Amino acid sequence: MSAQTLYDKLWSSHLVREDADGSALLYIDRHLVHEVTSPQAFDGLRLHGRKPRRIDSILAVADHNVPTTDRSGGIVDPISRLQVDTLDANCEAYGITEFRMNDPRQGIVHVIGPEQGATLPGMTVVCGDSHTSTHGAFACLAQGIGTSEVEHVLATQCLVAKKSRAMRVRVEGELGRGLSAKDIALAVIGQIGTAGGTGFAIEFAGSAVRALSMEGRMTLCNMSIEAGARAGMVAVDDTTIDYLRGRPFAPKGEMWSRAVAHWRTLVSDPQARFDREVHIEAASIEPQVTWGTSPEMVAPVSARVPDPAAISDPAKREALERALAYMGLTPGVAITELEVDKVFIGSCTNSRIEDLRAAAAVIRGRQVSARVKLALVVPGSGPVKQQAEREGLDRLFQAAGFEWREPGCSMCLAMNDDRLMPQERCASTSNRNFEGRQGAGGRTHLVSPAMAAAAAIAGHFVDIRGEL
Amino acid sequence: MQKFERLDGLVAPMDRANVDTDAIIPKQFLKAIGRTGFGAHLFDAWRFKDPGEPGMDLTRRVPNPDFVLNAPRYVGAQVLVARANFGCGSSREHAPWALLEYGFRVVLAESFADIFFNNCFKNGLLAADLPAELIDRILQGVATQVGYRLVVDLPSQSVILPSGETCGFEIEPVRKRSLLNGLDEIGVTLENVDAIGAFEVAHRASQPWLFA
Ligand code: SF4
Numbered sequence: 001m002s003a004q005t006l007y008d009k010l011w012s013s014h015l016v017r018e019d020a021d022g023s024a025l026l027y028i029d030r031h032l033v034h035e036v037t038s039p040q041a042f043d044g045l046r047l048h049g050r051k052p053r054r055i056d057s058i059l060a061v062a063d064h065n066v067p068t069t070d071r072s073g074g075i076v077d078p079i080s081r082l083q084v085d086t087l088d089a090n091c092e093a094y095g096i097t098e099f100r101m102n103d104p105r106q107g108i109v110h111v112i113g114p115e116q117g118a119t120l121p122g123m124t125v126v127c128g129d130s131h132t133s134t135h136g137a138f139a140c141l142a143q144g145i146g147t148s149e150v151e152h153v154l155a156t157q158c159l160v161a162k163k164s165r166a167m168r169v170r171v172e173g174e175l176g177r178g179l180s181a182k183d184i185a186l187a188v189i190g191q192i193g194t195a196g197g198t199g200f201a202i203e204f205a206g207s208a209v210r211a212l213s214m215e216g217r218m219t220l221c222n223m224s225i226e227a228g229a230r231a232g233m234v235a236v237d238d239t240t241i242d243y244l245r246g247r248p249f250a251p252k253g254e255m256w257s258r259a260v261a262h263w264r265t266l267v268s269d270p271q272a273r274f275d276r277e278v279h280i281e282a283a284s285i286e287p288q289v290t291w292g293t294s295p296e297m298v299a300p301v302s303a304r305v306p307d308p309a310a311i312s313d314p315a316k317r318e319a320l321e322r323a324l325a326y327m328g329l330t331p332g333v334a335i336t337e338l339e340v341d342k343v344f345i346g347s348c349t350n351s352r353i354e355d356l357r358a359a360a361a362v363i364r365g366r367q368v369s370a371r372v373k374l375a376l377v378v379p380g381s382g383p384v385k386q387q388a389e390r391e392g393l394d395r396l397f398q399a400a401g402f403e404w405r406e407p408g409c410s411m412c413l414a415m416n417d418d419r420l421m422p423q424e425r426c427a428s429t430s431n432r433n434f435e436g437r438q439g440a441g442g443r444t445h446l447v448s449p450a451m452a453a454a455a456a457i458a459g460h461f462v463d464i465r466g467e468l
Numbered sequence: 469m470q471k472f473e474r475l476d477g478l479v480a481p482m483d484r485a486n487v488d489t490d491a492i493i494p495k496q497f498l499k500a501i502g503r504t505g506f507g508a509h510l511f512d513a514w515r516f517k518d519p520g521e522p523g524m525d526l527t528r529r530v531p532n533p534d535f536v537l538n539a540p541r542y543v544g545a546q547v548l549v550a551r552a553n554f555g556c557g558s559s560r561e562h563a564p565w566a567l568l569e570y571g572f573r574v575v576l577a578e579s580f581a582d583i584f585f586n587n588c589f590k591n592g593l594l595a596a597d598l599p600a601e602l603i604d605r606i607l608q609g610v611a612t613q614v615g616y617r618l619v620v621d622l623p624s625q626s627v628i629l630p631s632g633e634t635c636g637f638e639i640e641p642v643r644k645r646s647l648l649n650g651l652d653e654i655g656v657t658l659e660n661v662d663a664i665g666a667f668e669v670a671h672r673a674s675q676p677w678l679f680a
Contacts, residue, residue: 016667017660023642025660027667029678037560039501048654053664056680065499079499079522086501123678130559130583144583146561148590148653156657158664162640194486195553198582228556230582251677259677294486294556315551319485413495413558434490434557436513440520 003271005166006235007201010141010266014124016158025158029123030140033060033096033150034109035087036415037128041151042090052094053157059118059249060091060098063108064415068378068405071101080416107381107407110134110348114218115383117247121236121263126153130225131348131431136233137217138240139266141201143230164230165199165275168268170206173282178464180358181216182350182429182448184208184280185223186288190298192278197229200276203268204234208282214243215354222349223431226295235267289335289461290433290446292323297433299335301451301463307331326435327443328423336461338445341424343368343375343456344438345402347412350429350449351380353387359429359453360393362464368401369459375402376418378410402456414439427455470592471650474621475573477546480537481610487550488557489584493566497522506562507569511537541614549606550577555584555595564588574620576627576637578603589643592650594620596637598627605629622648 004012016025038060045051052058065080075081084101091098099106105116110131113119119135125142126132128150135142145159153159169192171184189196202224209217217234224232234240241260244250251259286300297320299306308324308331311317324331329338345351345359356379368375377397379385385407388394394404411418412430420426420442429452430437433444447455454462497509499522512520515537517530531538537545548567554577555563564587567575574594588595598606609630610616619628622644627635646653672679 014671016663019642021641023640025657025664027664027671036498040503040561043502048652050654054668077499083499083501120678122675128559128561130557144559146559146583146587146590148561148587152654152657155654156661156664157668158657158660160642160653160657194556195579195581198553198579228553228581255677259675262675294488315485322484413490415495415498432488432490432557434488436494437490440494440513 003269003273005268005272005274006139006203006233006266007141007166008272010122010124011163013122014141022162024161024163026124026161028126028153028157028159029057030113030118030125031058031153032109032113032125032127032132033058034064034127034129035062035083036064037147038090038150039083039086040147041128041154044151045154050155052096052154055095057157058096059113060087060096061106061109061112062087062101064409064413066101066408067416068408068410068418071406104382107384108348108351108409110222111351111380111384114138114214115247115381117244117250120244120250120259121240121266126159131222133224133230133232134218134222134348136221136224136231137214139233139236139263141231141233144225164201167197167200167202167229167276167278168274169202169204169278169280171204171208171280171282172206173208175208175282175285176465178450179285179287180448180450181212181219183285183288184282185220186290186295186298186446187280187285188278189223189227189295190288191280192227194226194294194296195228197224197227200229201231201233202227202229204232209234210237213354214239215352218352219349223295226431236263287448287451287464289451291327291329291335293326293433293435294323295431295433295446297323301335301461303335305329305331305333305335336463339371339425339460340427340455341373342420342426343372343452344378344411344426344428344430345376345449345452346378346380346410347430348380349431351378351384353384355429355449356384356388356393359449360396362450362453362467363396363400363457366400366457368456371459372456375456376405376411377402378405379407381407411438413437427452427461469590469646469650469652472573472592472594472622472647474619474623475546476617476619477573478542478544479547479549479606479610479616479618480542480545481607482536482548482550483607485551486553486556489555489560489563490557492555492563493560494520496520498560498562503565504569506566510566510570511535544571546571547574547576547618547620548572549603549610550575551603552578554580556581559583561587561590564591564593568593576603576606589647590653592647594622594647596639598635598637602635
């Protein structure tokens with residue numbers, strides 16, 4: 001057999017059938033479900049008198065709508081409450097495992113899957129959420145789907161799909177001090193653009209990727225959708241296996257050994273060919289800050305806000321002008337001069353324990369700047385929160401002036417009360433800087449947790465390489 | 469799903485790249501548990517000057533006169549023409565639901581984001597990518613000619629410009645079949661239920677840890 005990429009292996013081992021025109025039925029091993037994109041799918045099932053095919057493949061959690069303040073008394077907003085209640089009722093009706101809002105295991109769907117060992121190497125993973133690509137860090141074929149597809153997977157355990165092309169992004173060498181997976185992700189998007197990965201499944205490889213923890217690899221795969229790729233993935237190695245050992249949903253005993261033997265094969269063969277290769281030197285990556293309204297509008301922290309006058313293509317110039325107007329930015333201003341009103345540390349990109357540690361390390365007993373109105377830390381899950389509290393990070397954040405919240409999506413998309421007011425500028429560890437994403441009129445700058453923490457302390461962006 | 473065969477429709481322009489699904493239908497409207505009510509909030513933050521919230525009385529909204537879809541000449545448009553990477557971002561199927569409910573049956577763009585593209589076809593919204601040069605010409609035509617219409621013909625996979633010029637577009641045969649027939653995709657997949665069952669048995673035998 002010819003040499004295969006990891007993606008080839010994952011694809012071919014899940015093919016139920018493939019037609020001559022390339023349209024395929026792909027078997028799905030893990031279906032993660034949350035409250036926003038599932039109610040219409042469950043309704044559709046009922047309407048057609050169908051039932052979920054494999055209840056044991058489904059894990060559900062409410063994360064997008066839940067308040068991050070004290071929620072022992074339930075959700076106040078009646079519309080949010082109805083949506084979360086609907087998820088609870090659907091899970092109860094079909095016997096689906098769900099981490100309810102006040103379950104200690106609750107959290108953002110892309111944090112809890114891996115944390116519980118519900119995401120395992122070699123799986124096909126879907127969720128009605130574009131950041132499902134996160135799970136690819138475990139050598140899974142993980143992709144976001146729409147609500148009709150959620151219904152389709154519930155009813156058939158399959159997804160109608162067509163094979164993507166394969167891209168390999170190799171990041172070689174060592175990252176500089178204070179740099180993280182988030183900076184790699186933003187640098188990759190800056191290089192290939194937000195549509196650069198459209199139609200591709202991306203495998204992240206190279207020594208800098210191998211050196212990342214699972215948390216870092218998840219951050220990287222999480223943002224492959226921001227590069228246009230539905231799926232991102234990293235091959236299995238010791239880091240993957242060490243992370244999974246002993247997780248609640250992971251196999252145990254003899255089954256664990258069998259599983260590990262199989263997982264070791266989940267790497268691209270040395271001779272495997274990719275349709276596109278991208279190469280980045282880790283040492284050349286600086287801390288990244290987005291300045292515009294698309295993740296590709298990103299620059300190193302040492303740069304300045306770009307000048308539309310320097311752009312000849314009229315469509316590009318106009319897009320840039322529009323972005324700068326929305327962001328309230330003047331061309332030529334140094335990124336480090338941009339002052340922030342709010343800081344958000346959280347989201348499925350950067351709310352894991354390592355992210356919180358990286359942010360805490362920057363704070364070192366200092367105070368949030370007086371000009372910052374709100375600095376939020378929202379852990380990605382109950383277990384992350386507990387771990388951070390065991391390490392005393394909650395006290396450190398709170399002493400510095402950060403708020404310490406309950407787990408959920410929070411200000412990543414502002415479906416609950418955590419949001420920006422018009423024109424407020426935010427340093428955010430989330431993944432999207434679209435217009436209005438964090439609240440109508442809000443201005444989002446995407447950065448790493450360390451960069452967000454440093455901005456909270458200084459009141460403006462700073463080059464953390466000089467801080468550490 | 470709604471069928472689609474042929475349409476002769478008024479065209480509205482969306483002359484910008486990277487129009488994301490957050491812009492198409494903002495998050496506050498995603499709290500709904502049904503499939504309807506999204507058209508009223510299509511492009512809400514761009515279309516209105518007052519902040520939009522679910523359940524608002526639409527007659528009291530403050531439209532943004534500068535937003536293109538609010539121009540009287542585009543009222544009733546059924547074809548939306550856009551630039552590159554249309555529908556990027558979130559997987560929310562509420563985006564095609566909103567476009568359809570607003571009245572669009574076709575979106576033509578230089579390129580689309582994958583998940584959005586897929587979601588369109590699950591709902592009978594035809595999405596087709598055309599060369600940038602052609603999109604350019606269509607957008608120019610729309611700007612200069614009030615009442616600019618396009619004929620979009622699925623069986624022949626072509627777009628017919630007012631000049632009579634006919635341009636082809638690509639579409640995967642499966643998608644074309646389901647659009648033309650308004651097929652229930654789940655029903656079609658379930659015709660393979662034996663193959664799915666057989667796959668499952670073999671899969672369980674080789675990787676039993678994937679099954680609880
Ligand atoms: S944290 Fe943000 S990006 Fe991640 S699942 Fe929640 S809303 Fe989506």
